[in-house]
Amino acid sequence: MQSKGEYLAAGANRHPFTADWDTSGLLAYGADRNVALWRPQSHDSRGVFSLLGGHTDTVNAVKFVPETQGLLLSGSVDKTLRIWSKDPSTEQYSCIQTLSEHQSSINCIAVSNRTSRIFASGSADATVKIWTLDEQNVATLKQTITVTPRFFPLALALSPLAGAPESYVLAVAGTKDIIQLYVLDSQHSPEFKLQATLAGHEGWIRSLEFTLEKSSPTSDLILSSASQDKYIRLWRIHQGKELPAAAASADPSMGAFMPGKSLSNKAHRFKAQDLDFSATFEALLLGHEDWIYSTKWRTDRDKLQLLSSSADNSLAIWEPDASTGVWITVTRLGEISAEKGSTTATGSTGGFWTGLWSPSGKTVISLGRTGSWRLWNNNLDQDRWVQGVGISGHTLPVMGIAWSKEGDYLLSTSSDQTTRLHARWKLDGLVSWHEMARPQIHGYDLNCIDSLGSSQFVSGADEKLLRVFSEPKAVANLLHKLCGFGGSHIDLMPDAANMPVLGLSNKAIQAVADDEELPASNHNDRDAIDPASIVHKSTLNLSHPPLEDHLSRHTLWPEIEKLYGHGYEISTLAASHDGSMVATACKASSIDHAVIRIFETKEWHEVKPPLMAHSLTVTRLRFSADDQLLLSVGRDRQWAVCQRVGEGKAEYKLLEQNLKGHSRMILDGAWAPGEGKVFATAGREKTVKIWARDEAGFTCRTTITEEHPVTAVDFMDAFMGDGKAYLAVGTEIGRLRIYAVDFKGDFSATEIEVAYSSTYPFPSKAITQLAWKPSKDGDGSEMELAIASEDSSLRIYSFDPPSVS
Template sequence: MGVTPEFFSIGGNRNPAAADWDVSGSNLLAYGADNCIALWDPSLLHGVQSVLRGHGGYVNAVKFFPTRSSDLSILVSGATDQSLCIWRVTRDPEPTFNLIQTLREHKSSIIRIATLPGSDVFATGSSDGTVKIWKLIHDARFSTVRTELLQTIDLSPKYFPLSLALGNLDESSVVLAVGGTRSIIQIFVSQDTQFQLSATLTGHEGWIRSLDFTRETSDNDSDLFLASASQDKYIRLWRVHPGEELPAVSSALNDPSLGVLGKSLSNKAHRIESASSKYSITFEALLLGHEDWIYTSSWRRRDGKLQLLSTSEDNSLAIWEADLTSGVWVCITRLGEISAQKGSTSATGSAGGFWIGLWSPDGDSVVSLGRTGSWRRWTYSAPEDMWKQQVGITGHTKQVKGLCWSRDGSYLLSTGSDQTTRLFSEWKRAEGSSWHEFSRPQIHGYDLNCIDCVCNLQFVSGADEKLLRVFDEPKGVSGMLNRLCKIDVTGVDLPDAANIPVLGLSNKAIQAVGDEEPVENGGDDEREAVDPASIVRKSTLDFDHPPFEDHLARHLLWPETEKLYGHGYEISAVAISRDGSMVATACRASSIDHAVIRLYDTKEWLEIKPPLKAHSLTVYALQFSPDDRYLLSVGRDRQWVIWERGAEASYELKHSNPKGHSRMILDGSWAALHQATFLTAGRDKAVKIWQVTDKEIILKGNVVATAAVTAVACNQGISTSMLQFAFGTEVGEIYICSAGAEKLDKITVTKANPEVSPAKAINQIAWRPTRIGLKQQIAVASDDSSVRIFNVSV
């Protein structure tokens, strides 16, 4: 059996240094995603290409090393595990990635990496208060690479180097700018191979978040510009000018609009020297326009003009350019969200700012990463002279705890600790198909733990808030899935859309109104203003591409129709019967009183009493048998229990095994065989196969794993003469197993390639109900914040 990746979804890390776009020809964008590095080609519409595993901690810094080769890239990454990894990326014809060196010289998290085009020197900054200067020693094809530590700079006064930039002063000298958790910028100049502190630039009033060097013109002898972005909401430009004479005074200082900042705008000249010449550094311009902290600023030369891209906590990207007549730097383009739309939750507008902004290698596209882990992309359209938003990629930013396919397998729902539920489906079009996030049904205030579908238009999710919520698909989402994914819904009366009221936790159904229709005030008091979030225009829900992040966060919620109460602690498991008539749930428990299983009917949403008592600790997983005759429950108390359906839709204890495994049982699943058969997976590194007879339950076979087994799932869509199942472990391994119905002790086991497997524990595996040719598909939810879909060829 072969296991090949079909789709990866993984959110980006919120760190301004955690992404870089390769300018040397691969067009790959690398970004930190939990403790992995995700690689994405923004020009293609198939999401993340691959995910690199190598770090043990959260990845803070990612940087491409300039190789000047179109078929070869070197990637440098740093993480909270104090390690610096060097990767070699080759393209022949598919990209292949090899970890060639891991360095552990820093004593704390690595938070920044700076490289210099045309040089083999790079710098790393760490929260141990040091900056280290390295040299990459390699041959022309980078087939042998080793790294030499040239110097360790102890920052004084001590601070965290949140930003670093390297620039060429002249042929013999390099300049290093360092900023961070103080309002100063320190300038170091290299003498031979050692850097020495040469100047300290003052003027900012907040931490320095970003630094970037460039030449004023494309001539290598022109002045060097340094852009510094700070949490004081301003960007300062500094000019490094050769010679004893100072440059002409910048007219920016005479700008009348800067009157309020008169005190901090000193034009003091800082003198620095390289081995061969003298330089001055003077303040050049102040860029005003952002309303909140600025995280990144980066230079690019477009159409012969020097432009600066900045991203800010105020939910905007700005592109700056010097006015040709006055020389004053002005914002020529602003992209992102209007700050007036900031609301109480991400559902009503507050996206939490843009943490990363990057230019594409050709300068005609920009991308940004927001708080929700999603990448947005804009491309410049010359005929219309405007920047147009394009389809980006999205993903969870914390552990993915649960997932389930819709009843017909047309879409996948996932939910997790980032407090969102996401719907993924296939965009089908003439050129082919690709997977995307099409809706974000639930944006919540609690971590979400489990999810299951009642029918194709309804699901139930359980969270840390002790209750379960039921959601119905709205008309706007249904119409979009029909247009783009060819998912047909007929003859069902659905609400138009949903929103979260300010200060609310529940999604309310709302009406979609035509673009020309006036908005009616439903209240008695005519003076009351209408909440703009309670209205959605029909044109907002009508688009011919997968939704952008602002659509997902605001317009594609599902209305909540029911709440299920009864549990006393956080919900740990939920399962829906095969006929969709019943919900079984359990919660975290340390006593027999709370370790009960509660049943609800899905017509009236009333609890079927009494609750089922047998377990003494948390129930981790529940599943109904294919014919709904049995309900399987497994738990922390190391026992599995089989409940049999009695009269009036209630279940009664049929069998239990208090010593089913020697450690806690983490998951269980029913097989689709003639004889009732189920599997249990435990922390004792075993998957056991059990068969139900009239009098007893017999252990028919087992599979031993190398680590605790955290998830198991049987394929219900194959013939009843065959057992096929998948299981996952707490170190991210995925195994596909099969056996004949009569030979359950002879099991064939195939392990998925570790390079495409998750980097952390697997929380759930689900087989897709529909078969695609000779392929089956499984979806995998993991603690590394990824949702992955694999093709399994049988």
């Protein structure tokens, strides 16, 4: 069976060095423990097309090695560096070497900005290691620098010295307010030696980068340093005995910017290849209002330009003024709002973590707090930067997924406290998947979700209640316009929703006309509306998938109901196929709390009494296709089937239970297509069991053995032409298998060989849930499978059904 990766979404890790953009147009970034590959400027708007797996912990640093046909370095919390090489024929990456010499998490990697076979890595073991690459791209450790005075390197920069190309300068900074310059004098020593310590910053230093002042190779080097003291400093490395003009004429008025502080202009002198060099302070860049995480020089340029990203939610582009030489901000991008919200000082990890130039310098992108990429293109005709479509994804384990009843869109919910809606964007014959709405932004980790028809869903979190949401007009119009579905009951919907400043419940609101006066905000009012969340009608009219600002502000769904009754965090829920009932369960360590509660959706009343069958947490609930039976499985190793009492009633009673369904906890269950005669259960003891109903009740007919604990199962909802049904099985290590179960015979399960088209088809952590897309014609001709994983990735694969023999 052939497979095709339709959609791959994974949010980026919050780290200033988590991404790099190659000259070929390929962008690589750390996504949990994987490295994601994306082409931001591709015409088809496709997002991530591959995830490279191999690291066993979060990826902190990613770097391309210049002029090596895309050689890629990645450093991780797992203490290793990996070298990835691209196969020229298939364009697919594979790991060719793993370096394990560091004793702690790797924070930063530096490569030289010109052709060289040398790179450096900095780690929380307070060392910097220097590596060289041979012709086969195999790395060898050349030197270990133990940083003294001891601090953890957070930023490195490496460059050949101007005028002495065989010698290198390495800048190291981190959890102290100093920058150390190490110099490799190729003529006199094979090792880097400390030659200067640059002082001036008053906080940890987060970013360092070298560039040549002019395009000639003998020009001075400029080093940018960005710090948590909210300032950027520029330093000049000059070749020659005489000092550069700026340093020689130390201007006392320079200190006037900062009361009580004078800007030191001490010259630090050193030698390399018998040439004299000096390092001096060049300029102080003021303008950001919070910590600065990264600085990046534009490489293809006729003039110096620096891009900085800060926790104040802005990107700034700096260049020296043509007449005075003073550095000024020429462009500011991002969110500039009066209502700042919490800053880094209060523990918020807000703002932009990194900013990158495209190879051409015509595009900049930045990574925000939510793991999403924002993108701006430089429109030369209008002389301004215009925001384009970026990509987004969850940043923590994806715990629940659910297709809408018609299969038009997919909902996902995660420990990152968001619920997201994903759908296909159809434009000029091209089809690409995007996040189209963010219906819920919550204060608790979200655990489970299910769809209640085409325009409602219910979700459960680490709180004791469930919340029901209804689609607003803004999202319905957007999906109708961009994706070509829905739009039937738009008139009855509220315009949009927002969240009160101190609340968790999304409130329905009406959009305001663009020229309408807004009410004054009162900070003491608990239900006060955040002015930033008031929606204008024009902002809801989009011709492309919503950008990150829109997703987080204008695509919330109003909450229409809360369902109470449970005593602990919600563990699982299921909505009936006709949308008339919701079954729920919570985390439990006793029979009293391990009950299943059923709510009818007309009046939202609980149907009493609750169902009692389990003694520990119920891990999954599933209604049969005709809603007559309800399957529950739990950590107490048993499964139970409840039967509906009477036609049209929302009442169930226990039909059968198996106290020893598996020898260890049961983590998932799924009904086969048909009238509730067959279901599968997934156990921690590495088996899937298929149970079929006969006169004696449900008996185990087939046991499928896997190599690892089985964490997720799902049956496709239609039979194939040969009377077989497809069962998808996911395991704790992220492995996916598809079996054909023979319903005409003895329920034997045959594994189907699947040819995966992408580089790394499986998640790198446990699969949390599998969901086949509902088949519209009931014939299973459209086979799409959504996969949620603990590695924060969400995948959708399509399969070509094998021909019936």
